[in-house]
Amino acid sequence: MVKATITTTPRLKALYKDTFIGELQAELKLDNIHQVPKLEKIVVSAGIGKNKDDKRFYEIVRNTLTKITGQHPVDRMAKKSIAGFKIRAGLNRVGISVTLREARMYEFLDRLTNVALPRVRDFHGVSAKAFDRDGNYSLGIVEQSIFPELTFEETQILHGLQVTFVISGGSKEYSRALLEKFGIPFEKVGGKN
Numbered sequence: 229m230v231k232a233t234i235t236t237t238p239r240l241k242a243l244y245k246d247t248f249i250g251e252l253q254a255e256l257k258l259d260n261i262h263q264v265p266k267l268e269k270i271v272v273s274a275g276i277g278k279n280k281d282d283k284r285f286y287e288i289v290r291n292t293l294t295k296i297t298g299q300h301p302v303d304r305m306a307k308k309s310i311a312g313f314k315i316r317a318g319l320n321r322v323g324i325s326v327t328l329r330e331a332r333m334y335e336f337l338d339r340l341t342n343v344a345l346p347r348v349r350d351f352h353g354v355s356a357k358a359f360d361r362d363g364n365y366s367l368g369i370v371e372q373s374i375f376p377e378l379t380f381e382e383t384q385i386l387h388g389l390q391v392t393f394v395i396s397g398g399s400k401e402y403s404r405a406l407l408e409k410f411g412i413p414f415e416k417v418g419g420k421n
Contacts (some may be wrong), residue, residue: 243409254407256401264397266395266397268395272296274389289324293326296372298332299328302325342393342411347374354411354413356415359403361400368388
């Protein structure tokens, strides 16, 4: 007898398919439903930089990424040799990253917007200037302690994270509209968005 596994669609993915696609198509005045911006993947990364030789720091960063994403991280090796920093191309680890897609991506985005970002001290929204020319958005997080998945002991040595939202759609305006639908709070500058 084969047991059927029950899988549930993440809340934000269901909202995107059922509501956001239609709303975005109307708001952005798009002719075709396939022109609506779509979240392709989220890349969560952390550089280990000056602590490249510290095994304990590396393990802390690796543990952080594993716990907050639910996925095993990948080491990023140096692409260039820099003698002044004692870095050899392909031999030295310079960072760690995780690429999230599909269900894990939407679940991480939900936890980030509804749980982690509101825990940032003196939070007034994320910068609206962090879009690249293709419409992808990068969010820098100063310390990992905003994630409730981590215990107090795991946040004793602080480090930052970079969260990159890769969005198909090709423009900053479309990408911002999509992220606002997902609940990313952009800061208000001079009384307007």
